[in-house]
Amino acid sequence: xxxxxxxxxxxxxxxxxxxxxxxxxxxxxxxxxxxxxxxxxxxxxxxxxxxxxxxxxxxxxxxxxxxxxxxxxxxxxxxxxxxxxxxxxxxxxxxxxxxxxxxxxxxxxxxxxxxxxxxxxxxxxxxxxxxxxxxxxxxxxxxxxxxxxxxxxxxxxxxxxxxxxxxxxxxxxxxxxxxxxxxxxxxxxxxxxxxxxxxxxxxxxxxxxxxxxxxxxxxxxxxxxxxxxxxxxxxxxxxxxxxxxxxxxxxxxxxxxxxxxxxxxxxxxxxxxxxxxxxxxxxxxxxxxxxxxxxxxxxxxxxxxxxxxxxxxxxxxxxxxxxxxxxxxxxxxxxxxxxxxxxxxxxxxxxxxxxxxxxxxxxxxxxxxxxxxxxxxxxxxxxxxxxxxxxxxx
Numbered sequence: 320x321x322x323x324x325x326x327x328x329x330x331x332x333x334x335x336x337x338x339x340x341x342x343x344x345x346x347x348x349x350x351x352x353x354x355x356x357x358x359x360x361x362x363x364x365x366x367x368x369x370x371x372x373x374x375x376x377x378x379x380x381x382x383x384x385x386x387x388x389x390x391x392x393x394x395x396x397x398x399x400x401x402x403x404x405x406x407x408x409x410x411x412x413x414x415x416x417x418x419x420x421x422x423x424x425x426x427x428x429x430x431x432x433x434x435x436x437x438x439x440x441x442x443x444x445x446x447x448x449x450x451x452x453x454x455x456x457x458x459x460x461x462x463x464x465x466x467x468x469x470x471x472x473x474x475x476x477x478x479x480x481x482x483x484x485x486x487x488x489x490x491x492x493x494x495x496x497x498x499x500x501x502x503x504x505x506x507x508x509x510x511x512x513x514x515x516x517x518x519x520x521x522x523x524x525x526x527x528x529x530x531x532x533x534x535x536x537x538x539x540x541x542x543x544x545x546x547x548x549x550x551x552x553x554x555x556x557x558x559x560x561x562x563x564x565x566x567x568x569x570x571x572x573x574x575x576x577x578x579x580x581x582x583x584x585x586x587x588x589x590x591x592x593x594x595x596x597x598x599x600x601x602x603x604x605x606x607x608x609x610x611x612x613x614x615x616x617x618x619x620x621x622x623x624x625x626x627x628x629x630x631x632x633x634x635x636x637x638x639x640x641x642x643x644x645x646x647x648x649x650x651x652x653x654x655x656x657x658x659x660x661x662x663x664x665x666x667x668x669x670x671x672x673x674x675x676x677x678x679x680x681x682x683x684x685x686x687x688x689x690x691x692x693x694x695x696x697x698x699x700x701x702x703x704x705x706x707x708x709x710x711x712x713x
Contacts, residue, residue, distance in 0.1 A: 338405060339432040339473050343412055347433045350416035355438040359388045359418040363411060365425040368393045372512040372608055373424040373446040376702045390414055394429065397552060397583065415439070420709065426455055426475030426497075435478040442709060443482040443497070448510050448626035449693040450489035450652040452547070452645075455496035463551070463649040474498065483508040483705050485626060486695045492652040508708055509701025515608055516630045517699030525609035529577075533599050539575045542566075542674070543614035545607065546638070547622040548581040555583035558620060560640050562667040563590060567597045569671045577601045579610055581622070616677075618670065621645060625659070629690040630697065634681045635661035636670050660689035 360381055362374050370378050370391060381387045392411040396404060408429045415421050418439060423430055424446045435441060455476060458464030476497035482505040484493055493505045515521045530537050546558035557580050566576055576598040580587045590598045601610065607624060611617070617628045618636045625635055637659045639645070646655075656663065662673045662680070673680055696704075 335473070338408065339428055342405075343408065343429060343432040344434050346409060346412045347416055350413045351436050353417050355419055355436070356388065356417045357419050358386065359390070360420040360422070361411075361415050361418040362389070362391045363415075363421065363423045363427070363430060364391065364393045365423065365427045365430075366395065366397050368395050371424065371446065372515075372606065373444055374422060374511075376511045376514055377422065377444070377706065380702060380706060387420075390418070394427065396427065396429070428473045428475050431474045431477035433478070440480040440709070441478050442705075443476070443479050444511060444705070445482065445484070445493075447623035448485040448513065448697065449623055450484075450492035451623050451625070451658070452621045453496070453650045453652060456498045457492070457496045457652070458649060461650055462647065470498075479504060481506060481709065483510065483701070485510050485513070485697050486693050488692055489652075506708070507696040508704045509696040509698065511702040511705055512608070513627060513630065513694070513697040514699050514702050516612065516627065516697075521608075522612045525612035528609050529601075529605060529613040532604055533575075533577075533601070535596055536575045536577075536599075540573055540615040541577055541613055542570070542574050542616045542618060543577050543579065543610050544618045544638075545579040545610065545622055545624050546581065546618075546620045548583050549641075552583055555581060555585070557581075557584045557587055558638070559588045560667075561618070561638065563594050563598045565667050565671060567594045570674060571597050574615075574674075575599070577605075577610060577614070579605070579607060616674065621649075621651075625689075626694055629660065629686050629694055632683055632686050632690065634677060635659075635686065636673060637661060637663045638665075638670060639663055640665045658689075660685040 362370065362378055364371060378389065381389050392414055394407045394411060399407065412433060415433065421439060421441045422444060423441065424444045453461065456470055459467040459470055479497065479499060482493050482497065482499070484490060484505055484507050487507045490505045490507060499505060544561055548555035549558065550556045563576065578590065578598060578600050580602050587600060587602060590600050611624065611628050616634045616636065617624065618638055619625060620637060620639050628635060642655065651658070662669065664670045664673070
């Protein structure tokens with residue numbers, strides 16, 4: 320490390336301590352002198368500058384019922400730095416100071432630094448289903464994530480009244496990840512964003528959207544490749560070992576390939592021009608929810624999309640060419656070999672052979688068993704159940 324980089328790291332550390340240990344608590348205490356607003360609901364988007372699918376159904380329901388004062392804060396913590404981020408945090412702190420209900424869908428040390436008043440309720444809806452790759456406090460001894468000391472000094476999860484999850488079997492994982500000691504805070508009420516997968520109108524619209532935006536998919540079966548990112552959030556790298564050329568040569572007559580890299584990935588592998596009639600980068604044009612509705616096969620790796628996709632009981636393939644490294648890097652809550660309800664492949668050839676013999680190789684019962692275990696609370700009524708629980712337990 321150079322002297323300049325060392326100085327910069329020290330400045331960043333001091334800035335972080337000032338924000339989390341002094342500025343946020345002081346601003347919140349001053350702002351919370353006003354009375355609590357019993358009808359105020361604030362949604363906090365940690366990474367994005369728009370209401371994501373984790374919140375959209377809940378947000379729309381509360382807006383439409385006309386009984387609540389609904390606000391939204393967009394921190395954009397991956398994109399913004401310095402005063403640009405600080406200003407967002409200050410606005411959020413002042414907004415939640417008199418709010419009765421606060422929704423969040425990710426970990427955030429700025430929210431956890433707030434000395435939340437006892438009248439307010441912080442609801443964590445999380446942005447994914449199930450419990451697959453480790454996060455939060457579960458990664459303290461792994462390469463991914465922050466150290467145990469940093470998570471104690473500046474936790475990402477604190478003051479939580481409710482965490483709504485997809486099934487009873489994953490409650491323990493969220494308690495561990497968020498360091499929640501009190502039983503009953505994590506509840507299998509379902510995941511709001513999954514309700515759309517039981518809405519026939521949404522499903523038909525999603526399929527029509529894909530066909531309209533990519534006319535060359537018409538009459539073909541759709542393979543969705545939706546991997547997670549590699550490395551840390553700030554420098555998210557793509558999965559780049561899928562061989563488009565091989566897929567085209569073996570499956571081009573029957574299938575098309577839709578590639579949806581993780582939204583944190585900024586530099587995506589390009590689709591070669593010669594395969595532009597077969598493979599499409601859809602990362603910026605179609606939502607993952609729409610793609611899951613339209614896909615006939617889903618290829619992923621360690622992404623939580625397997626939980627949502629299991630609702631459709633269709634074939635899944637796990638392209639895990641780097642699984643040994645991933646165990647060391649981040650780890651899993653359940654044994655990967657026992658968890659993944661589909662082919663676990665390390666090569667393109669394995670995947671192609673499986674797809675070419677899909678009729679005799681696909682084990683639908685394995686997917687059903689997986690769904691029953693990890694998605695039992697996601698039945699199309701999660702949004703209603705979550706809101707009913709929150710507003711009946713004032």
